[in-house]
Amino acid sequence: MERQSFCFLFVQSTIHQIFSVSKAGPEQVSLKSIKITGAEIIDLRIPTSDQMLGSDPFHKMPDYSSAVLHLKTDSGLKGVSIVFTVGAGTDWICHGIQDLCQLVIGADLESLTESPITLYQRLIDHHQLRWLHDGVFRMAAGAILNAVFDLWAKAVRKPMWKLLVDLEPEFVVDCIDWRNIQDALTPEEALEILQRNRPALGRRQSDMQVQGPKAYCTAGWLGLSDQQILETIQNLQKQGFDSFKLKVGRDSEQDVERIRFMRDAIGPDCNLMVDANQYWGLEEAKRHIKRYLPFGLKWIEEPIARDDVLGYVELAETFKSASFGMACGEHAASPVIFKQLLKSRAIKYCQIDAVRVAGVNDIMAIVLMAAKYEIPICPHGGGIALCNMISHYGMWDQIAVAGHSETQLVEYIDFLQDAVEQPVKIQDGCYVAPTAHGWGLEFHPEFIERHRFPNGEVWKDRAANRKGAAFEVALK
Amino acid sequence: MERQSFCFLFVQSTIHQIFSVSKAGPEQVSLKSIKITGAEIIDLRIPTSDQMLGSDPFHKMPDYSSAVLHLKTDSGLKGVSIVFTVGAGTDWICHGIQDLCQLVIGADLESLTESPITLYQRLIDHHQLRWLHDGVFRMAAGAILNAVFDLWAKAVRKPMWKLLVDLEPEFVVDCIDWRNIQDALTPEEALEILQRNRPALGRRQSDMQVQGPKAYCTAGWLGLSDQQILETIQNLQKQGFDSFKLKVGRDSEQDVERIRFMRDAIGPDCNLMVDANQYWGLEEAKRHIKRYLPFGLKWIEEPIARDDVLGYVELAETFKSASFGMACGEHAASPVIFKQLLKSRAIKYCQIDAVRVAGVNDIMAIVLMAAKYEIPICPHGGGIALCNMISHYGMWDQIAVAGHSETQLVEYIDFLQDAVEQPVKIQDGCYVAPTAHGWGLEFHPEFIERHRFPNGEVWKDRAANRKGAAFEVALK
Structure with missing residues (x-):
């Protein structure tokens, strides 16, 4: 009840109006009336x-896990965010989130x-943290920012992608920490990128509401038999997938055999990608x-260490005539690392992770840098509910930043979607x-x-x- | 008493002997007899x-702090390590150390x-962490490794530098994680570096015991008046210092004035360095x-972000004819970042921090890479007891890795030395x-x-x- 009566105040407001009347007006009073009263942090x-x-x-042996943050308010709304991990370590992040919650x-x-x-x-930039x-x-800082954005989007009754699409270009530019990235992208260039997409925003939005970001899926998990891989591919093809990924890394002979097997199975026209999960050194x-x-x-994908920028530069040069490019970002921990990978054009696919960097603000910086260098945003999905988040970033990118859907592929993994009230859906x-x-x-x-x-x-x-x-497992 | 009787067993052993009889012999039994029974983690x-x-x-507004780890044993010996922080956040690291202690x-x-x-x-490489x-x-992993090394050095009754100097080259090479750094330094090259210093080891050790690593000191703290800086310099000169650092970063005009003031005060023959603490973007x-x-x-020092490798490459190129080179490393978080800074020769001074990377093992990798590229190790000091640790690394580097003391400068700050039982000492x-x-x-x-x-x-x-x-303070 409380929630319904609150929402009623906002039902006709838009985020534009909220900002354009930021000094006065009923909307301002209403956003101001939502107070964060507490937080629950769950080690899930x-x-x-x-x-x-x-x-x-x-x-x-990953135990898929999330540090889940629930920001409670006096309005009945709840701001939710997650930080995905693979098991042990979730408590480390929960500890951090607990500390940072004091700031909101x-x-x-x-x-x-x-x-x-x-x-x-x-x-x-907390002076001691x-x-x-x-x-x-x-990651803990990102949890706070993402939960606040969640609360905001709920308050204005929009899916996250729509909140982002509706933000004024100037406002987006003001969300970004420019200290370390201006040699790759200036605020003026970011503004220009956002503004040039404005005329087509309505059309792009309608198109993307009919058909969202194109997805791809991993079919070649390391543990699967050939027969299981074939079945996985067939199942995915029935859902309209034409882009498939394969895990590689350990035995070169077996990897090549499996790539050949996958290529034969999907035919020459489907996209085939491989993922080495940082297992190799450069040579x-x-x-x-x-x-x-x-x-x-x-x-x-991730042939070498997550932050070996010069290694990526060298790989890009070594394989400049190949059909493939390098992809990484899932483990790139800050916009500074992304800046280097993008500015040098060492990667051809920019794989943002929704929860490794500091929330929406860092993602805005990275997606805008990628747009300048015309490197497609192909977010990392899977985990617990990461796909739920990246579907919004894919929408925002393809509507308002890159402004097209020609080169992007957004990862999709159907693990654990029954855990959430709003599972992501795939069509064609x-x-x-969302x-x-x-x-x-x-x-x-x-x-x-x-x-x-x-x-x-x-x-x-x-x-x-x-x-x-x-809980240990030896690496080899 | 317990400690004395234990030590007696080791008084004549050397680390060589311990390894050469690693399959049998009284020393092995004795090292094996020291069991880690528990841990105390102190938020100091x-x-x-x-x-x-x-x-x-x-x-x-830093509150100098350390996560202090005491590994307890049944022998009376205690393995001690620290992770320095600047206040809030110490508990984050304590939480991590507590978890990792389970492994020892x-x-x-x-x-x-x-x-x-x-x-x-x-x-x-813990599969979930x-x-x-x-x-x-x-940093938490480094605390575990450093405490184990501390225990080891105490068991064989040596200062840390001496433990490291006495390790067989092959053993040092086997301490290093080679996965991501072999394009910069191979195990064979590392072995060659260590072996070429072997003939002069005895002489270098004697020399360094007479006069340890050359030190430098910050005289130009941001908060000090000109008169206070002059007094600081005079005081340091009385202790034999001829190398001084100055903090810069905010107001270009004031910074230049202060550099001029410092240069005038110390004369043309003294070393003068400046530290921007990552405050600037590249341009x-x-x-x-x-x-x-x-x-x-x-x-x-640290003109730009800690991991902006391509930024450092560009600065090195821009200022290749200058008297100065770039220095960084205090906040470089892994050997992969150091590898890039060293291999590209983007930095001219390699400022390892004793507790930001994963302990002795990571430092071994970095110091050996620096030796290959002939980039002097100039460790970051200060904090709480960081100088106590880096004095050992300076000794090891200058005796057994670089094998000389011509280009290295080790930071010295006398803060909080009265807190420790063995304060570092400066002479000439x-x-x-140690x-x-x-x-x-x-x-x-x-x-x-x-x-x-x-x-x-x-x-x-x-x-x-x-x-x-x-505990917040606004950045500007």
Whole structure:
């Protein structure tokens, strides 16, 4: 009830109006009237390692997990965000989020959204916390920012993509931390990119609501037999997919055989990508990748370390005549790393992750840099509910930043979609445009209760076996 | 008593002997007999922001702090390590160390030291924790590794530098994670570097025991008046210093005036360095640095973001004819970042930090890469007891890796040295070779009790005011 009466105030407002009347008017009062009263941080873990789901050479037995943040308000609305991890370590991030929540509890929503760079800088440039570098710190900061954006989108009754699309170009530019990236993209260039898409915004939005971002899927998991891979491909093709990924990395001979097998199975016209999950050193990567030249691959994903920029530059040069380009970003921890990969054109596909960098603000910077260098945004999906988030970024990019859908592919993995109230949908190989307000990250309450670590039903008898660092698996 | 009788067993052993008899013999039994029985992790914070000590444009009110790890054993020996931070955030690292301790509690010392890469990989490549990236995770892992090395050095009754110097070259090479750095340095090249220094090891060691690594000091803190800076310089010159650093970053006009003032004060023959603490973007850095050309500076420290490798490459090219080179590393979070800065020769001074990367193993990799590219190791000091650690790395580098002392400068800051039982000593502007066993990181017990956060004497009445993220200071 409380929620309905609140929403009524906003039903006819647009985000434009909210900003254009930011000094006065009923909308301002209403955003201002939403106060953050508290936070619940949930260590949510799914024992996916029971089935070896999502394993790769480094992450041999992942338990897909999320630090889930619920920002509570006095309005009945709840701001939700997640930080995906692969099990142990979720508590590290929960600890950080708990600390950072102090910066938003007690604030009203208007004070946080009228200038999102202010909250961003309070977090990322915190005079005592910035020492903690990227990783846990930046991911925890992202959780705060993303939950505030979720609350904002819910308050104005829009899916996240629509909130972003409707922001004035000047406002988007003001969301970005420009300190370290202006050699790659200036605020003026960012503004120009956003403004040149304005005339077609209505048409692009309508088009994308009919058919959302084109998706791709991994069919070649390391643990699967040839027969299982064939079945996976057939199943995906029935859903309209024509782009498939294959995990590689360890045995060069087996990898080449599997690439050949996949190419034969999908035919010459489908997209085929491979993912090495950072398993190789630079020279090792060259040796492996040279053997992939005959198969018309689209991209080589994470052939080397996540932040080896000069390594990527060298790979791009080595394979400049190949059908494929390099792809990475899933583990790139900040806009500074992305800046270098994009400006140097060392990567041909920019794989943003929705929760490794500091929230919407960092993603805005990265997507705009990618647009300048005409490098398609191909977000990393999977995990728990990452696809729910990246569908919004795909929409925003393809409507308002890149402004087209010709080169982008958004990852799709159907794991664990039954955990959320608003599962992502695929139609004809494309995402269906999300319609729920905010990110659409609401988990079923009973799912949360069952999977709370270490005391939920799923864990209580065996949490001790998978407790933190003690749950080990040798790399080889 | 327990400790004395234990030490007696080792008094005549050398680390060589321990390894050469690693399959049998009394020494092996003895290392094996030391079992890690538990860990105490201490959130130690000093309210240095009361006096604005150590502030810079980003870290405006640092409370110098350390996550202190005490690994307890059944032998009476204690393995000690620290992770320095600037206040809030110490608890984040303590949380991580607590988790990782599970990997060493219950182990005997031999099992951890006979192949240090095994422990390193169990930490850094942990199949569920590596997702956490660098920063908190890598720093916490470093705490474990450094405490184990401390225990080892104490068990064999050597200062850390001597333990490192005495390791067989092959053993050092086997301590290193080679996955991502072999394009810059191969294991064979590392071995060759270490072996070529072997003939002069005895002489170099004797020389360095007479006069340790040459030190430099910051005289130009942002908050000081001209008169205070003059007094600081005079005081340092009396101690034999001829190399001085100055903080810059905000007001270009004031910075240039201060550089001129410092140069006049110290004369043309002393080394003068400036430190911008990452405050600038790339183009901004160029504008500032161009104005510094006339002053015969030695280095420009952290002009841009800590991991902007291509930015450093561009700065090196822009200022290739200048008297100065670029220096960074204090905030470089992994050997992969160092690899790029060194291989590209973008930096001329390699400023390792003792606790940001994953312990001795990562430092070995970085120091050896620097030696190959003939880039001097000029470690970052200060904080709490960082100088105690880097004096060992300076010794090891200048005896066994670079094998000379001609180009290196090791930072020295005398803050908080009264907190430790073995304060570093300076003589004729050089460190005095440490003689205490291990790192020499023992804090006075009463200092620890007074400064435990949040319940120590110093904090109990005001911890609430500086609690975590809530202790804010605006950046500008």
